[in-house]
Amino acid sequence: MVAVVDKDKCTGCETCVDICPAAAIEMKDGIASVDADLCIDCESCVDECPAEAIRME
Numbered sequence: 001m002v003a004v005v006d007k008d009k010c011t012g013c014e015t016c017v018d019i020c021p022a023a024a025i026e027m028k029d030g031i032a033s034v035d036a037d038l039c040i041d042c043e044s045c046v047d048e049c050p051a052e053a054i055r056m057e
Contacts, residue, residue: 001056002036003045009053016045016054 003025005016012030024038025045032054034045045054 001041002039003034003041003043003054004057005032005034006053006055007031009051011051011053013050015048015050019044019048 003016010031012027012032014027014032016025016032017027021042021044022038022040024035024040025032026035027033032045034054041056043056046056
């Protein structure tokens, strides 16, 4: 499993960047981007995203 960002829903608030314990999320052109190799499947970003723009796949 890995976190996946819905680019249409992402508001660029950076909450996921701040909460990610693995530093697997960065902002690219104002949209969150997950590095699948760094993601530890903890789902912290899914739980904290105020826009519900992140899901696990």
